[in-house]
Amino acid sequence: MEYVVEMLNIRKEFPGVVANDDITLQIRPMEIHALLGENGAGKSTIMSILFGMYHADRGEIRVRNKKVTISNPNDATDLGIGMVHQHFKLVENFTVTENIILGLEGSQVLNRKRAAERIQALSDQYSLKIDPYARIDEISVGMQQRVEILKMLYRNADVLIFDEPTGVLTPQEVHELMQIMKDLIKEGKSIILITHKLKEIKEAADRCSVIRRGKLVGVVDVKDTTEKQMAAMMVGREVSFKVEKEPRTAGEIVLDIQQLNVQNARKYRSVKEFSLQVRAGEIVGLAGVDGNGQKELVEAITGLCTIESGHILINGKDISSLSVRRRNETGLAHIPEDRHKHGLIMDYTVAENMVLKTYYHPPYSNYGVLNEKAIAQHAAKLIELFDVRSGRGAFTPAGKLSGGNQQKAIVGREIDMDPDILLAVQPTRGLDVGAIEYIHKRLVEQRDKGKAVLMISLELDEIFNLADRIAVISNGELIDVVDTSETNEEEVGLMMTGYKRGTA
Amino acid sequence: MKRIPDALLMAMAAVLLGLIAGALLMLAIGSNPFEGYYYLFRGGLMNMQRVGNTIALSTTLILTGLSVAFAFRTGLFNIGAAGQMLIGGLCATTVGLLVPLPRPILLVVMVLAAMLGGALWGSVPGLLKAKFNVHEVVATIMMNWIAYWVVYYFVPAYLKGQFLETESRVLPAASSLRTPWLTDLFNGAYLNMGLFIAIAMIIIIRFLLNRTTFGYELKAVGSNRDAALFAGIQVNRSIILSMVIAGGLAGLAGASFYTGYSANIQIGVLPIQGFDGIAVALLGANNPLGVLGAALFFGLLHAGKGFMNAMTGIPPEISDTIIATIIYFTATSLLIGRALDYVVRRKKKGGK
Structure with a gap:
């Protein structure tokens, strides 16, 4: 069997647009096949056709060399096709087991125990480290995603579709997910990975089909293709990952955060004695693993929450007790x-x-x-x-x-x-290469105009690309501030886990 | 050609489907639906007096409908129009009965009292929502019952009628919103000056929602509270003000109903018009002009049902059933929208 799933000459029109124009997609058994394309290129449409949520106007689908019609997601499940959606479909106050067997409860009596045993076995087999009795709202986002994977495995899926799976994950979790995917194909599964992140394709995928504006641009072997080449195929022109940036000397302090303490909604102190200065004409990148106080820090600066103690100054004026509107008028802008x-x-x-x-x-x-x-x-x-x-x-x-x-x-x-100070929080999350390039240029432009920019991002690439100085937050504390030119990703990565420079 | 707005198209489809459902019901009880509808509409429109009564019924519905629609644009579900209307009516009646003033001033004071009473009743759920995040549905329902019991004890104590314990004295002509020239024009119909208040409110609310910064803020809070907060809009202030205005509108409905359409206030009744306002707002897509159309249509159904019953023996409840059915179809408008889309697309394909 050469291909486990084939979608041949698929065409799908929506009123006014051709979402898929003669797309052919062939997935080999035991491969990770990436589907790359910008937002709106037609990736989701073709996967929705495979999963039975849309019907192709033309073309045929073959699964294991047999022509099939998939008219709803149940048909897809019966054919062994499963999908991990971008937004998880889990019931928050149900346990892992209850979520997985939802829809498959079977006869009148619910046998949770047997289901849980099978889930435990599957979890062990693929080293997913999931407790079948944990409640969904008590486990991390990365674990919730693994529950979605288990859900497919429980239904005996052997073609797994991952729709933009890394958008919600921390860098570590992304890494773990890639490992899980590799383990899955070793056990005989095939994977379709929908994404626009080239780095992930490079890390995990075997082959990659590139779609642009509804058309298939080409299929490439990932190991023989550079990220730059794939990006060019996706966007249709050369893209630069590096943002051109002249060296500049920073000016006066614009944003001055002094010994800031902030409690979160659960009265837990999530920003601790945090001090940071951002000067005119510089971009400071705040690096950190998600959930280490960034959200509370941003809310404290913008006035969406009250602070416990400390001061926040813009151009020397204390704004820490002003309303959101007064802060905006003082020269603060915020890309949320x-x-x-x-x-x-x-x-x-x-x-x-x-x-x-x-x-x-x-x-x-x-x-x-x-x-x-x-x-x-x-x-x-x-x-x-x-x-x-x-x-x-x-x-x-x-x-x-x-x-x-x-x-x-x-x-x-x-x-x-x-604004005098621009607070950019994950300014390019979920965007495609073209838009990222554009927004990065605009941020650098602000800096060159002599404005202060504080950028908070979970993507280290982005921080290294743009920031003049890098501040690292971990567990609500400022670990260190370093010049971008004097550090590297490993060092910052280590600081993100809480180690200070020189102490590790 | 200017495109017909989707909301209007869907409302018309819902009305049509509701009428069809009513026709089926009439058939099911062995009546002739054509005859039924003939007398239903004739009952609401056959002469000036009947037209006047239809509009008088609609006047109250316009104001309660506006009340619900306005709150809804700020993301608040005002189930309390009935209570706000009742309190508004109580305030207007009290002033009308007890305060000796020359007629023009008296009427203005009565209307203002009704508006303030309704606004006060609306402000409580608004405050509770803003300060303690108490859901406005719960709070407004509670306020309905508080209004009910306030009237229950206040009317016998201070406004007791000559013969009955259960209603207030009848308002003298001098303190009624009815005015001779309108009454004469419509041959003694219940039509009253509340109509002008209602029309003025449609214009004012429309302007407020679409053209002012205040309306911009309210709608922003209604469709995305977080983004509004983020942009520096005072969300809590918007919520309170929205409920105050919604309450004021329902209070005006009370003035037009209790001191115009009727001439006294009864105890032990929550005015059904308050709840019908929800239906009016829904069918009118929370748009002031839509509310006007929906209120006129529902007013017609209410006004004509008695005549239909008298002439054909079809029970008047059919009218209420049609209204209910229309509400169902409006609530499922998404489905209707899709069906319409499908029809339009088929037509286009066929035309190729």
Whole structure:
């Protein structure tokens, strides 16, 4: 058997767009096959067809050399195809076992014990280290993902689809996941890995199919292809990973955090005696494993939560007790981590979102009455300037934009406020190479204009690429601040686990 | 050609389906649906008096519908329009009965009292939501019952009628929102000046929601509370103000109903119009103009059902059933939307 799954000449049209145009995808047994493409290239569509959620307008699907029709996810499951969705489909207050057997409870009497034994056995076989009796809301995100994997294994799937599996994971968890995937193919499974992260493909995949704008660009052997080549195939032009950056000397202190203590919602002190200065004309990158106090630090700076003690100064002015709006007016702008939750109001148009922080000023409003013309003009300007692409320009609802364009809109709005200090939290999370390149350039531009930038990121690459200085946070404490030119990824990685330089 | 908004299309589809369901029901009980609908609509529209009564019924629904719709735009579900309306009516009636003032000033004070009473009733759930995150559905339902019992004890104690313990004295003509020229124009219908208040409120609320920074803030809080907070909008203030305004609108409904449509206030009744306001807002897609259309339509169904019953023997409850069915279809509008899409696409394909 040469291929375990074949999708031949698949075509799928949605009103107005061809999502998949004559795509052929062939998966060999026991390989990790990456499916690479920008957001909106058609990756999810073709996988949804394989998983029975959409139906192809044309083309055929063959599983183990037999032509099949897959009309719903149950058909896919019966054929041994399983999918780990980007957003997990788990019931939070159920145990691992209950989640896995959900839908397969069988006869009238629920036999949890037998199911749990089988789950334990599977977990051991693939070294997933899962406790069948743990509750979902008590285990980490990485473990939840392994529960999703177990769910597929429990259903005897041998073709596993991973849809953007690393977006929610810490660097360590990503590494573990890659190892698990390798173990799975050793045991005879085949894996389709949907992603736009080249590094992961390089690390784990055997072959890679590249899709651009609904068409298959090519299939390559990963070990013979560089990341740069794959990126060029995906985007359709050369991409530079390195951002051009002139050396600069930093100026005055703009953001001054002094002995900051912050408690989180559970009254646990998650930022401890934290002091950090960011100067004009520099980018400081804050590195750290997710959940080490970054969220609370950001909330404290932006005014979304109250601080326990300490001071936060912008240009020498203490802002630690000001309202969110007063802080914005003092020169703070913020690109939030979660653009859906915090960045945009999805029901509002792009134009309305562009004035989310300024609508109450002239010219956007006078005496409390909005000036729609001024708002539309402002949006048109930013759309042009920041290359935000959308169907109906300024009047497109923000929810209809692609992730990259949503992020560009936010970056545009925040930079347009001409802030003295720009707080960028995971500014490129979930974006494709083209958009990342663009946003990185804009951040460096801010620095070159003499603004201060504090960037918080979980991606070490991003930090090393952009930051002039790197600060490392671990367990809510500042471990150290080092010049980017005088350190390397290993050293920072070690600091992220809490070791100070020279003490390890 | 200008595109018909989806919301309007869906509302019309829901109404049509509701009417079809009503027709099936009439068939099922052995009546002729054409006859039934003929008399239902005739009952609401056949002469000036009937038209006047239809509009009078709609007036209350416009205001309660606006109340629910307005709160909903801020992401709040105001189940308390009934209680707010009742308190509004109580305040207006109390002023109308007890405060000696010349008529024009008296009417203004009555309307203001109704609005303030409703606003006060709305403010409590707003405050509870903002300060303690108490769900407004629970709080507004509680406030409905508080309003119910306040009226229950207040009316017999201070406004007792001449003959009955269970209702207030009848308002003198001088303190009624009914006005001779309107009454004469519509041949003695219940139509009253509440209509002008309702129309003014439609215009004001529409302007407020669409054109002001305040409306911008409220809608922002309604569709994404976190993003609003993040942008520096005072979310709690928006929630309280939204409930105050929603309550005020329902209070006005109380004035128009208890001191215009009717002339006294009864104890032991939560006004059904408060709950019908939810239906009106839903069918009207929480849009002030949509609320106007939906209120007029529901007003028509309510106004005509008695006549239909008298002429054909079809029970008046059919009208309520049609309203209920329309609500079901509106609530499942997503499904209808998809069905419409499908039809449109088939048509396009066929046309190729």
